[in-house]
Amino acid sequence: xxxxxxxxxxxxxxxxxxxxxxxxxxxxxxxxxxxxxxxxxxxxxxxxxxxxxxxxxxxxxxxxxxxxxxxxxxxxxxxxxxxxxxxxxxxxxxxxxxxxxxxxxxxxxxxxxxxxxxxxxxxxxxxxxxxxxxxxxxxxxxxxxxxxxxxxxxxxxxxxxxxxxxxxxxxxxxxxxxxxxxxxxxxxxxxxxxxxxxxxxxxxxxxxxxxxxxxxxxxxxxxxxxxxxxxxxxxxxxxxxxxxxxxxxxxxxxxxxxxxxxxxxxxxxxxxxxxxxxxxxxxxxxxxxxxxxxxxxxxxxxxxxxxxxxxxxxxxxxxxxxxxxxxxxxxxxxxxxxxxxxxxxxxxxxxxxxxxxx
Amino acid sequence: xxxxxxxxxxxxxxxxxxxxxxxxxxxxxxxxxxxxxxxxxxxxxxxxxxxxxxxxxxxxxxxxxxxxxxxxxxxxxxxxxxxxxxxxxxxxxxxxxxxxxxxxxxxxxxxxxxxxxxxxxxxxxxxxxxxxxxxxxxxxxxxxxxxxxxxxxxxxxxxxxxxxxxxxxxxxxxxxxxxxxxxxxxxxxxxxxxxxxxxxxxxxxxxxxxxxxxxxxxxxxxxxxxxxxxxxxxxxxxxxxxxxxxxxxxxxxxxxxxxxxxxxxxxxxxxxxxxxxxxxxxxxxxxxxxxxxxxxxxxxxxxxxxxxxxxxxxxxxxxxxxxxxxxxxxxxxxxxxxxxxxxxxxxxxxxxxxxxxxxxxxxxxxxxxxxxxxxxxxxxxxxxxxxxxxxxxxxxxxxxxxxxxxxxxxxxxxxxxxxxxxxxxxxxxxxxxxxxxxxxxxxxxxxxxx
Numbered sequence: 097x098x099x100x101x102x103x104x105x106x107x108x109x110x111x112x113x114x115x116x117x118x119x120x121x122x123x124x125x126x127x128x129x130x131x132x133x134x135x136x137x138x139x140x141x142x143x144x145x146x147x148x149x150x151x152x153x154x155x156x157x158x159x160x161x162x163x164x165x166x167x168x169x170x171x172x173x174x175x176x177x178x179x180x181x182x183x184x185x186x187x188x189x190x191x192x193x194x195x196x197x198x199x200x201x202x203x204x205x206x207x208x209x210x211x212x213x214x215x216x217x218x219x220x221x222x223x224x225x226x227x228x229x230x231x232x233x234x235x236x237x238x239x240x241x242x243x244x245x246x247x248x249x250x251x252x253x254x255x256x257x258x259x260x261x262x263x264x265x266x267x268x269x270x271x272x273x274x275x276x277x278x279x280x281x282x283x284x285x286x287x288x289x290x291x292x293x294x295x296x297x298x299x300x301x302x303x304x305x306x307x308x309x310x311x312x313x314x315x316x317x318x319x320x321x322x323x324x325x326x327x328x329x330x331x332x333x334x335x336x337x338x339x340x341x342x343x344x345x346x347x348x349x350x351x352x353x354x355x356x357x358x359x360x361x362x363x364x365x366x367x368x369x370x371x372x373x374x375x376x377x378x379x380x381x382x383x384x385x386x387x388x389x390x391x392x393x394x395x396x397x398x399x400x401x402x403x404x405x406x407x408x409x410x411x412x413x414x415x416x417x418x419x420x421x422x423x424x425x426x427x428x429x430x431x432x433x434x435x436x437x438x439x440x441x442x443x444x445x446x447x448x449x450x451x452x453x454x
Numbered sequence: 455x456x457x458x459x460x461x462x463x464x465x466x467x468x469x470x471x472x473x474x475x476x477x478x479x480x481x482x483x484x485x486x487x488x489x490x491x492x493x494x495x496x497x498x499x500x501x502x503x504x505x506x507x508x509x510x511x512x513x514x515x516x517x518x519x520x521x522x523x524x525x526x527x528x529x530x531x532x533x534x535x536x537x538x539x540x541x542x543x544x545x546x547x548x549x550x551x552x553x554x555x556x557x558x559x560x561x562x563x564x565x566x567x568x569x570x571x572x573x574x575x576x577x578x579x580x581x582x583x584x585x586x587x588x589x590x591x592x593x594x595x596x597x598x599x600x601x602x603x604x605x606x607x608x609x610x611x612x613x614x615x616x617x618x619x620x621x622x623x624x625x626x627x628x629x630x631x632x633x634x635x636x637x638x639x640x641x642x643x644x645x646x647x648x649x650x651x652x653x654x655x656x657x658x659x660x661x662x663x664x665x666x667x668x669x670x671x672x673x674x675x676x677x678x679x680x681x682x683x684x685x686x687x688x689x690x691x692x693x694x695x696x697x698x699x700x701x702x703x704x705x706x707x708x709x710x711x712x713x714x715x716x717x718x719x720x721x722x723x724x725x726x727x728x729x730x731x732x733x734x735x736x737x738x739x740x741x742x743x744x745x746x747x748x749x750x751x752x753x754x755x756x757x758x759x760x761x762x763x764x765x766x767x768x769x770x771x772x773x774x775x776x777x778x779x780x781x782x783x784x785x786x787x788x789x790x791x792x793x794x795x796x797x798x799x800x801x802x803x804x805x806x807x808x809x810x811x812x813x814x815x816x817x818x819x820x821x822x823x824x825x826x827x828x829x830x831x832x833x834x835x836x837x838x839x840x841x842x843x844x845x846x847x848x849x850x851x852x853x854x855x856x857x858x859x860x861x862x863x864x865x866x867x868x869x870x871x872x873x874x875x876x877x878x879x880x881x882x883x884x885x886x887x888x889x890x891x892x893x894x895x896x897x898x899x900x901x902x903x904x
Binding site for chain 2: 298299302305306345349353354384
């Protein structure tokens with residue numbers, strides 16, 4: 097067949113399908129040391145390993161939360177960390193029916209001669225690293241490619257480079273037993289309207305799937321992590337139903353049915369916005385041969401972080417806040433969210449940061 | 455509600471936010487043209503000139519799908535009315551071209567893809583139909599070509615199993631012996647007339663017998679003519695072959711680009727394009743090889759369609775089934791089904807409403823059994839799977855007819871039988887009982903050109 101059938105083929109397909117289980121989604125807890133530092137400093141917590149560990153323990157041991165998750169993406173440091181009681185995080189997750197995932201890219205670098213466009217690095221020695229991560233218990237990986245909308249952007253160069261990078265990364269992951277999450281994020285920054293975003297998203301996704309085909313990637317063993325189709329950050333907002341219509345149509349036009357699940361990034365939307373949009377998509381009566389779920393970072397952790405504020409006595413409050421968001425998003429994957437989640441402090445706060453890098 | 459508004463976009467958002475589920479229709483009233491007359495545009499075609507909001511309302515009421523309520527009091531001065539009907543807005547800048555025929559294209563493509571129905575490919579060129587006729591010792595003259603097509607199109611009850619018929623240009627303008635245009639016969643029976651628009655293949659220099667398809671000259675103008683004559687879909691056949699070094703990247707690119715260009719020109723002129731990238735069955739290769747090539751070719755085709763802004767919801771795909779090469783041992787229908795559906799799931803976006811397979815030299819019965827197996831397969835298929843058969847629908851009919859008037863009735867029965875069988879196959883309900891001896895005869899002709 098056109099795709100390379102790795103020895104892990106059945107396992108990849110099984111794990112990818114599991115991550116797409118309706119009612120479940122992904123917690124993106126893979127903030128690099130630098131990025132998690134920004135989060136911690138926003139609640140006046142020092143960026144030391146113990147605090148990073150404590151935060152993640154808070155998240156992974158929050159009562160009732162793991163049932164709403166099928167996967168958690170980890171940063172390399174976290175993959176090897178343990179609870180205070182000495183239990184590896186990876187085991188905590190596995191026992192909770194959650195697949196551990198690992199961020200494998202090494203950030204973005206600018207493309208020469210472009211207006212601030214980037215490509216993603218991390219291919220060197222990737223196979224060896226993936227093998228190590230598989231041994232440590234990881235079963236899926238994530239690689240973030242970034243594109244932006246501008247007067248002349250994204251350029252054909254940026255689209256091709258990023259699509260190609262994603263495809264190479266995906267092929268290598270599959271050879272090593274990790275389900276690759278393919279993430280071509282189109283930044284929300286800008287004053288463009290939703291139709292422009294739709295146009296760009298469709299072109300980018302078409303390029304991605306052509307590249308994946310060229311690189312012999314087995315689509316049944318992948319996941320897609322795209323942006324939702326929305327107006328630019330400087331444009332007036334639109335209703336969730338409109339976002340749902342444009343987003344699902346863009347996906348119908350580009351994402352083959354062989355892909356088992358699409359797990360959206362939240363890209364700066366507030367917690368509540370992200371949930372409402374996901375819910376609207378799952379309510380839409382139209383052809384959706386892939387399940388539509390979440391892979392949220394900020395949109396799952398924002399109110400949790402604020403509730404915690406780094407203080408042990410806030411542990412329960414913080415874990416309750418996380419449970420509220422996880423449950424809400426779980427309902428959103430089923431189209432049953434009623435918008436009645438008890439909004440924690442900051443749940444309606446936009447999380448948009450211009451030209452976000454993490 | 456016709457809203458007198460300068461900033462329609464934000465008004466729209468506010469409306470939607472406060473009136474969930476509201477249907478909003480869009481017309482653009484444009485100050486231009488003679489005596490500063492206001493012109494009403496919908497979907498890029500001017501509807502009328504008028505001078506008052508009330509007039510505009512009356513005009514828009516005529517247009518389907520726009521809900522209007524009486525204007526609120528106070529709104530009587532004529533300005534810039536802005537009602538937004540998202541799916542047919544002329545300002546849409548999605549990757550797909552949404553022209554004035556968009557809704558019609560979507561509707562027709564969906565209709566052709568109706569489960570239980572399929573397409574009769576009766577578009578054999580004069581040369582090709584000549585070969586068919588000579589195989590039953592019938593002279594290749596216009597009246598015989600007319601007689602054959604009349605036999606097919608007037609077969610009692612057969613048309614109920616068809617959603618479309620592809621015609622050759624000559625046939626589009628022919629009539630029954632009673633003087634009724636074939637196009638009318640089809641339309642009255644809810645069968646959409648289609649038209650072959652390509653002009654055959656030519657070799658690509660420097661390759662080992664690979665080809666590209668011609669037919670672009672005046673294609674737009676021809677499509678317009680065909681639309682006027684009643685055609686609502688078109689077909690264009692690209693051909694690729696499997697060999698040690700084939701298909702080459704050049705051939706794949708050429709044919710994919712050609713199909714995409716043809717497709718967008720059709721859509722500009724109101725015809726649903728059937729996209730046909732046939733990978734020939736000739737060769738000793740196994741089914742895995744066919745699958746690999748088919749997936750590569752289809753991926754290239756859909757990339758090209760995206761680049762050319764083709765509206766996928768208004769297209770159909772006509773691919774080969776994934777089978778072993780003609781020189782290789784045959785496999786069971788279930789295997790053909792599995793490889794074929796997997797290849798399609800990996801490459802054909804869900805926005806495509808239907809996939810209508812070519813039969814490519816399979817016998818009538820083989821083609822039906824394979825189609826049936828695909829529809830029985832328990833796997834998610836976001837497009838309908840149906841047929842666009844030429845030889846695999848007509849073979850036994852032709853032989854039964856033999857060119858003789860007294861055989862017309864029996865020939866029509868044979869035709870009905872194949873149509874019904876394939877209809878059942880699109881529903882996964884084929885019982886296997888309608889294979890006469892003739893139906894099992896292989897129709898494979900090496901390097902088939904038509």
